Amino acid sequence: MWLAVLSTVADASAADADRFALQRMVRGDPDALAEVYDRHGRLLYSLALRIVGRQADAEDVLQEVFTQVWRQAGRYDTSRGTVAGWLVMLTRSRALDRLRRERGEAPAADVDWASIDVVDPGAAVDLRLVTAQQAARVRAALEALPEPQRVPLELGYYEGLSQSAIAARLGVPLGTIKTRMRQALLRLRDALAEDAS
């Protein structure tokens, strides 16, 4: 139990450190960017690699993400979510853009988290980074999903395929795909919301 408390405290102070690092980036301090890389580079690289599949592409994605963070540090409103959450969403967007370019599709058929944040401060977007325990529950829930639900979700989330592309690939009607993805997400939400105690 104390471990859980300690890890919550550590999460909170890391989030503060990220926010402070962002302010330092605005003032042009490159060490602040290095600090954020050291804290989150591993997670972001793992995510990029899961999506693009090739090490060289994952490296390019990380470079794009950190360049964007350096340039837009002053535009991210840190009261709206953690910096880490923003980094995760940027990484996923850039990685999916790359996949879509390879498939010859238009990029950004995705919720553009960064621009929602900049142009529409009214939208309630929660970009919290989840705790290790929550992540473990979501992973278990994902693995426990029946395959007809899990596969469309993974194709959509990690491959960036549109629902109609998923339907075509799996040979299932579009409406069925929508329903299954929704059911899968509802289960994951319940797993995430489960109280650990």
Next chain:
Amino acid sequence: MSTASLDHDAVREQIPLYAVGALPPDERSVVETHLRGCAECAAELAAFAAVSGALAQIVPPHEPPAALRARVLGAATVIDRASTRRPIGAWAPWLAAAAMLFIAIGAGFYAAALRAEVRLLQAQLRVALDRVTDGERRVAVALRAAADAESPLAVLTAPDVRRIDLAGQPVAARASGRAFWSRTRGVVLTAANLPALPPGRTYQVWFVTSAAPVSIGLVKPDAAGSVRRLVDSRGDFPEPVAVAVTIEPDGGVPAPTGDKYLVGAAQ
């Protein structure tokens, strides 16, 4: 049942897919429009945004290659934020002409002072000529210093200068203005056709930021309603989302209270 609540039910059903970016663009914009006015759907989105975040964090962990750190950090920070953000563009020739004019006038004054000095030192012409040479060197030094110091020219010629056009608001429809902002050198405000101030009042300039508006300074227009001045050159302001000019009690206030006279959004 109203169409609004029909919309609501349909949108609510779409929120999980929206949160993971799985909706086609047309359906996405329907959801976004509805979200602006519906707290319930916004709360629903928050729950599914957390799911989306969790999905990103449960991928198999991989250690990034050691060389990637230097590459990523080097590439990111080598880019000059200012120059990539806002090309100076079409008004660069105008700026260059203005800079030349300033330099010409400055050098002219300085040269006149030097000539007077030479007349005083006619008896020691050679020495005086040496001083002219020295003086010219000082002109160059002074001009360089001026460009780095507090002057409108320093702001206008800064490599990271941004122009924000200000439009007159209903209380001053004929007024217009421009703010030039450089992160490193300060802010220059020009305005025309501002209404004359009643006694005890001043105009106050604000940077509207993602947090609270920040006061940039107080300005009083001349008899013709014009303002042309360096407001501040501390150069450490937060990046403005917009610039506004309001009317306030003399001495200024910590947060805007009066009517807006000029407003302009930074792109």
